Amino acid sequence: MPTDRSPAPTMTVVLDPGHHHRTQEPRPVLELRGRLDPALFLAALDRIAAGHPAPLTGRLRLHRHGPDHHSLELPSATGDPAPCPAGLLADLITSTPALPAAPGDTPGPPPDTASGGETAGSATRGPLPQTFAVTPLQHELLTDASRGPDHQVEQLLWRWHGPLDLTRFTTAWQAVSTCETVLRSAFVWDPHPRTVLFDHPGPDVVTHHTHGTFTDREHLRNTERSHGFDLRRPGPLRIALLDGPPPRTPGEEPSTDIVLTYHRALLDDWSARVLVREFYRAYLAGGTLPGGERRPDLRDYTRWLDRQDPGPARDFWRRTTPHAAPAPLPRATPGEHTGHHGAGHTSTRLSGTETTRLLHWAARHGATESSALHTVWAMLLYRASGPLRGPVPIGFGVSFSGRGGLLDDIERIPGPLANPLPLTVEVDPAAPVERLLRTLRDRVLDMAAYEWTPAGRIHEWLARPGTEPTEPTQPPEPTEPTELPELPETQLAFAHTPRRDDRLTAALAAHGVRVEHPVPAPARTATALSLVAHHDGQGSLVLSAVHDRERLADDRTRAVLAHTARLLRTLPRTAGPGTTVAEVIGSLDGTDLPRMHDRPAPASLLVPLRPAAPAGRAVICLVAAPGAPADWCRALLHAYDGPEAMFVLRTPADVPRGAAALAPVTGPGSRLVLGGFSGAGAIAYEIARRLAAAGRTPPLVVLGGADGDGVRELARALRQAAAD
Incomplete structure (x- = not known):
């Protein structure tokens, strides 16, 4: 010694x-x-x-x-x-x-x-500081986050029009951090992760950049994402401001781009929007928030999660999941590489008219736009899995908001509640498209009753059907390996957002401020391809894809996204009562199919x-x-x-x-x-x-x-x- x-x-x-x-x-x-x-x-x-x-x-x-x-x-x-x-x-x-x-x-x-x-x-x-158990979902998110600083890092982007008081802006976010325990949280490992709650928030979360510091908002967004987070320190959220060009005429209003970056192990898209709304309240109040610390919070949600009976959820997934494994995407030639690494981002959009037409078509069948997206995705995966044949099980992940639980005020709890769950459905090319639409609608509605169930636990139930879980909502015991569960190769999310508060919008307008609707920038996840759908400020449907560039080529990903948008545009005009799945996907013959490359060593x-x-x-x-x-x-x-x-x-x-x-x-x-x-x-x-x-x-x-x-x-x- x-x-x-x-x-x-x-x-x-x-x-x-x-x-x-x-x-x-x-x-x-x-x-x-x-x-x-x-x-x-x-x-x-x-x-x-x-x-x-x-x-x-x-x-x-x-x-x-x-x-x-x-x-x-x-x-x-x-x-x-x-x-x-x-x-x-x-x-x-x-x-x-x-x-x-x-x-x-x-x-x-x-x-x-x-x-x-x-x-x-x-x-x-x-x-x-106080510590408490992480949820099983947090455990999985932290495992994936260890793969790189940009994993599980998401963002919201929007523009602020009008005067911005930087001191009040910063003080307002400090007030939100004081009231919201999740913004004073971090993680400790002993050696397994636990959430740690500090009495005071970390350093100031707001960074201000003058015009010209970055070429544009995209440059700032990429820089902020690449910084990642030190998960041992409080503060899973930070805000970067980028001034727009100086007004050129006396009547022109100044503008400021806002990039809000957060970590999925403590927040999700819904949470970030709740916090933005609380920030607006604090900004309008001069930088203060009344009421003190918010409860219920993530601690209360974790305790609620511990009390859930896993039996009905286990029976549901065993009953509704086909015995055959979902058909995989076609594989690239062994040893063939894409020549790229990191995460790729691409997006497309439907016009306002096309979005309205899709909404009405889905509503006629008792469904929503998200069900239409699931239907299109299932058909595309069926087409990619091989030549037309009989019914085939198709699987992909579907993200749930996590806000449907019977916990008081759960809609206002900031935390990582959004949960991606595996969905497997049998796609029959001879069946009508509307039947597949209704099947997926009903399946997702049934899954919503168990949206708190961790994907890792579902994987265990399906892999070991004779076992009964102990402490079902807890992460693996210390003696067990902490690998990520087997995940679907693709994942869909329809951005779940809290209701907009028109009173806040009007109050900001009274101060000469107009704020755009925040646009999500999805995170890099453990899946090869994640697709996020959301509505922009004009109500148009926007599709954003994030893919692992080592496993999927950029051009193939763009083609898949283009096919998705094309079917969402054409289904309302071409799919009649008897239109079959085969007829729809037959219109895509001759187009590029996605090919999955092997995971890098x-x-x-x-x-x-x-x-x-x-x-x-x-x-x-x-x-x-x-x-x-x-x-x-x-x-x-x-x-x-x-x-x-x-x-x-x-x-x-x-x-x-x-x-x-x-x-x-x-x-x-x-x-x-x-x-x-x-x-x-x-x-x-x-x-x-x-x-x-x-x-x-x-x-x-x-x-x-x-x-x-x-x-x-x-x-x-x-x-x-x-x-x-």
Whole structure:
């Protein structure tokens, strides 16, 4: 263990799993370097004790070696089915307190810190924020978000006409953040995700850009999306303003483009629009919102979700899902590549007249535009699956608003309630189109009764029909893999929006302000192709597609979108009572079919940063904290000047996979040190325990804060651990 006694301004922790001591019952030890905040320390112990089945009182020993040097001995993990989560404790001790000290408060000495080693007690409260379970849908969204900074990042775009008071604008959003708990939320991993609720919002969410800073709104939109979010910090939403050109005539009103970017793990399109409406109220009130914190909120929704009986939902999906798997899209030649990567975006629109005609045609059959879109999509997928033949099951995802549950005021709860669910329907080319329309209408209406059901749970029910779920609405248990469930290759969403408030529009107009209707910019998801339909400010139907450019070629995606719009335009004019599916899709003969390319090989979890270490030197592996931004280790690389080889371990989907990825650097005679910022400790410690169970020498785990001092102190602690 390191023995340097120089004072450290911020806390770093070196976690020894205990196997270095060569005792019969090794005890994990946390060496604490830096100023030990008593309230934070006691709150961390409380948090651990609250989730630990065995009492910890009397089993922890804290030793004081100096004002900025302590060590904490934990109970031995040998034979303990639920060992003390040492990694999570290290994360909590190195975390930033949620609340600053009150005026006049002075930090006292750490509790029970006699140099001979006293028993560490517990406290009733501390500065750590409240946490609560994530929903199963959040669990799936977070798993996909780990694939890239632009995954699950959505946007709303609109234009503000008239004068804009920037101070009032910013203050109004601060007021919304204070009242809405979801805007003060983030995530912690222990090593599985939990939602954490802070008492105060994060930094200002509004950024202002003068005219000419960006070429146009599209440039700003792409820049904002590429930044992603640090999911460990409060604030899943931010707003960027771009001034329009200066008015050229005295009567011309100024304009400002607004790009609202948010993360789907805490918000959805409906939520963002609810928050925009609350912002308008605050702006009109001079930057304030009456009423305090909103309830019910995401915490209440999570508790409501826990109370739902999964039995009827399980029976419904088993009863309505065909036994045969849905027909897949045709595959490209093995080894053939599109030559592109990232997400592709394309859109088209129906005119106002065409939209009205489609609406009336669907209404004559007792359906809506969304049912018409589902019908067209099912026919296109049938056509793409192969030559005309008999009935074939076709599957795709359908997004539900999640606002149909019997929970008071659920329509006003901001949160990630919109839920994509798998829909499978048998398409018969000899059947009338109107029958397929009614079948899909009825199926979606039936699914709406269970729109809270997570797609992963449905996948389990269909894959293992004889099993009965336990704790059905909860994410997988820690021992289970946390991979994404098998998803449909395509997904449809008809933008669900709350009712517009004409009173707010009139009140803004009284201040000389006119705001356009926000337009959604869909997120990149785990599916190969996502199609979102919405109405613009003039009532026209707009279709926007986002596709994985590695799996679908750009030209094929544009062709599919064009076919969709073409059928939506022509069906109301050409589909009579006896028109069959075969007759409709026959009109598309000779046009391009989509071809699905194989998924690219997943990137290696272990990424080399520096060349091999000299003989006898340790290897340092930096562990990415879940939810951290893509450039999380850049400052640490600049601060670390040791000769050791360095790697980065990308956030693994599960602990066994993370441990397996370290095989190249954990051979006989190797010395490994795991390092990272607060938040990486839980998964790093579990990986260390997994390596020990496999007979390898468990590495030391070194953690520190991510601020300026924390980076320097972490680099120093890594040097000391590597030299030990």
